[in-house]
Amino acid sequence: MSHQRDRASTRNAQTGPSGLDLPDLPEATVARLPEYLRALHGLAETGLDVVSSEELAGAAGVNSAKLRKDLSYLRSSGTRGVGYDVASLIAKIEYVLGLSQHRTVALVGVGNLGHALAGYAGFESRGFHIAALFDADPRRVGERIGGLRVHHVDELPLVVAQERISIAVIATPAQAAQSVADALVACGVTSILNFAPKVLNVPDNVDVRKVDLAIELQILSFHEHRKASLTALPSTLGGVLGQEAYGS
C-alpha cells in the first residue's frame, strides 16, 4: 500500500453530540483494521465466538502485541484471560471504519481495468455499493455493465449528488486522471481511489489513495534482483547474511 501523501495520525477524540465517538487512531493502525476485520469474518464463519490476540494476529499476519495495541485504540473490550468477542469486535471495527452506513462508490473509466472493477464481487460483499459508472468516450456511454448504465463524465455533478456518492474510483488513463479528479473534487467528493499511474493534485481535505500495479511489480523486481545478485556471490563469502545458498 502505498499512500499518496503521508498523513499524521487522526486527530480529534471528542464525543460528538451525535453519539459519534471516534478515537485517535494512528494511520498505521487504520490500515490494518480492515485486515483484522476480514480475519474476524473468516473466524466467525467457522463458528468461533471468542478469539485470542495470538490467534487473530496469526490469521491477519501480524505480531500479536501490535494487534493488541491497535485494538486498544478502539477502547477495546477484550477480556483478560479469555480473548476478544468476535461479534462485538467485528461490530466495533465496522463502526470505526464507517462501514455501518453503506457507502456508495462511483467508478470513472470503464476501460480494461474499470470493467473488471465494476464487476468485482469483492466490493459489494464488503459493504461498498458501486452506484454509478462514467466514461469520457461517447461510444462507451449507454453501455450496460452489471446492471449499471455508463454515464458520460459530464453528468458527474448530477449523478454524484443524486446517488449521494461518498467515494470515487479513478480507472482512467493517466492523462485523464487529473481532470477527472478536479471534476470529482468540484462535485464535493473527498475520497478518491486512484488506479491511474499519475500523482494527483488535490486540496488538503481530499484523501487520495493510490494503487499502481506496475509499481508493485517494480518493487518485487528489486527484491528479485537483489536475491539474484546475492546467490551469485561466490561461496567463499561467509554466509552470514540471510540468504545462504542451500540451507540444510
Added chain:
Amino acid sequence: MSHQRDRASTRNAQTGPSGLDLPDLPEATVARLPEYLRALHGLAETGLDVVSSEELAGAAGVNSAKLRKDLSYLRSSGTRGVGYDVASLIAKIEYVLGLSQHRTVALVGVGNLGHALAGYAGFESRGFHIAALFDADPRRVGERIGGLRVHHVDELPLVVAQERISIAVIATPAQAAQSVADALVACGVTSILNFAPKVLNVPDNVDVRKVDLAIELQILSFHEHRKASLTALPSTLGGVLGQEAYGS
C-alpha cells in the same frame, strides 16, 4: 500499498563478482523509486535533460529532501548547482530495480480481475512481460487472451521453468490463493503479487506484496467517516479529552 510483512531494510552492499553493486536501500526508499522513475520518464518526454530535486520531487509528490536522500543511496550522481541528469538517473534507477533485464510474469486466475490484468497495457510498457496465464477451471483452459493461451494450473512447473518466470501474480478467489501460492513456491517462484483477499503463508525467502481493493476503500471510508463526524460537531465544543459529555 501495503506490504504483507514488514521487512527490514535491504542488507548487503558488497560488490558482487558479476559487477553487481547493489547499495543498502531502506524499504521506504525502494517503494518510492518507481514513482521517481515514472516522473523521470514523463520529464524525459518533454525534452528535459537535467532536473533539480525540487522539480522532480514536485512531479513525484514528495519532499525534496526526502528525494535527495533517497537518491543519495544510489551513489547518486547529481551535480551541485545543477541538478540530476535525467537519462542517467533513469538508467540507474532501472538498474537498481532490476528492470534492465526484462522480467517475465505469470498470471494465475483469469477471472474477472485476471482478465483485466492480462490485458493491462501498463505492464508491458513498464518493463514487464506477461508470459503465461493459468486457471484451475477446465472451461477456461485453452481460451486465448491477448495472444496468450490459458494453461491449466497443473502445468505451472513446466511453464514456469520454460518461460523463466520470475514473478507471479495471483488473481484467484481467496480460497484458492494459498494452494496456488504453495504451487508457485514449489516451482521456485520467489516473488508474488497477491490480489486475493487472503494472507498468504510463504517461506521467508519469498516476497509477497498484496493489493486488496476492498481494504483501500475501507481506509478511505474511515477518513470519510471521520470527516463527517468532525463537521457534525457544534462549534461550541472546546472539549479536550475523549470522554467529556459536554465540556464546560
Added chain:
DNA sequence: CACGATTTGTGCATGCCTTCACAAATGCCT
C-alpha cells in the same frame, strides 16, 4: 581568476511505529 548564485548531499533532531516484557485482570478448578 574570483565571486555569487544555485543546488546537492547529509548531520541532526523529532516523531512514529514496532516489539518486548510484565503487571493487572479474568475464569476455572479444586
Added chain:
DNA sequence: AGGCATTTGTGAAGGCATGCACAAATCGTG
C-alpha cells in the same frame, strides 16, 4: 474461597523515517 493458568493492556526502549537547515561543490559571469 483461594490459587493457578491464561490473556489482555500498556510502559518503555529501540529502530526507522522524515524534514530542516546548512556546509560543500559546481557553474556562469565579469
